[in-house]
Amino acid sequence: MSFKRDFVSPPLQETGPSNGVKNMGWFKRSPWVLHYNATSCNGCDIEVIASLTPLYDLERFGIINTGNPKHADILLATGSVNEKSVQVLKTLYDQMPNPKVIVAVGLCAISGCVFQDCYNVQGGVDKVLPVDVYVPGCAARPESIIDGVLKACEILEEKYMRRRKSNVRMQP
Numbered sequence: 001m002s003f004k005r006d007f008v009s010p011p012l013q014e015t016g017p018s019n020g021v022k023n024m025g026w027f028k029r030s031p032w033v034l035h036y037n038a039t040s041c042n043g044c045d046i047e048v049i050a051s052l053t054p055l056y057d058l059e060r061f062g063i064i065n066t067g068n069p070k071h072a073d074i075l076l077a078t079g080s081v082n083e084k085s086v087q088v089l090k091t092l093y094d095q096m097p098n099p100k101v102i103v104a105v106g107l108c109a110i111s112g113c114v115f116q117d118c119y120n121v122q123g124g125v126d127k128v129l130p131v132d133v134y135v136p137g138c139a140a141r142p143e144s145i146i147d148g149v150l151k152a153c154e155i156l157e158e159k160y161m162r163r164r165k166s167n168v169r170m171q172p
């Protein structure tokens with residue numbers, strides 16, 4: 001499989017259901033993910049990276065990691081949100097093109113986990129952004145992260161189809 005951003009010929013829906021993702025035919029390119037560590041202990045971040053390596057191979061679905069929010073479709077956020085990471089998360093979100101999907105990876109990103117009562121912690125990522133997918137675990141396992149990203153691809157497609165139907169600009 002090619003990992004180029006503009007691949008998809010033929011569309012994935014014509015390759016059959018074996019990829020585990022329903023009807024990704026609208027993708028004219030590979031969905032790209034952006035990874036941001038809000039205040040993680042790095043446990044979940046290691047697992048995000050592991051899910052991209054050849055052993056777990058998230059890239060087999062044509063999904064690529066990018067460092068540029070302007071190229072990203074899916075945000076993978078790890079760690080709880082503190083005062084300093086709030087604005088960074090908002091800025092990353094604003095820079096991502098629509099439609100976009102937010103995935104909270106790990107218990108810290110979901111709720112703040114054991115850090116939720118810390119003086120500087122505001123809670124999970126959904127205190128700041130509209131989270132679409134929650135991936136549980138401490139740390140979240142690569143299999144769960146892959147599952148979450150594929151769910152995010154389905155939501156991305158739904159958002160895209162809604163946007164096309166209403167023929168209006170998708171609001172965040």
Ligand code: SF4
Pocket residue numbers: 039040041042043044045078079106107108109113137138139140
């Ligand atoms: S969920 Fe666990 S592994 Fe992940 S950032 Fe929080 S403490 Fe670390």
